[in-house]
């Protein structure tokens with residue numbers, strides 16, 4: 001992170017307009033050669049490397065309820081794994097409810 005790339009992490013875009021504003025800023029940095037777009041990795045929406053501090057930035061584009069982010073790679077990885085963990089916990093919660101309902105119905109019907 002440095003003044004030539006971005007000094008703040010973006011954990012989520014507040015709105016799609018917010019994202020578009022950010023995208024303009026990012027494009028202008030790419031055009032000026034301050035940041036370079038890397039397109040070899042397909043797991044992410046976009047990867048950018050700062051030509052000054054060599055920070056590797058990862059972009060996730062907002063999509064419906066998903067708010068996206070723009071974070072240094074390390075933070076993006078831990079952020080993604082935290083989200084996956086939260087999703088698997090809520091998935092586990094649903095299964096528990098289904099099982100409980102099945103037990104209740106079983107007890108009622110018998």
Ligand SMILES: [Zn+2]
Pocket residue numbers: 001002003004005006050051052053054055
């Ligand atoms: Zn930088």
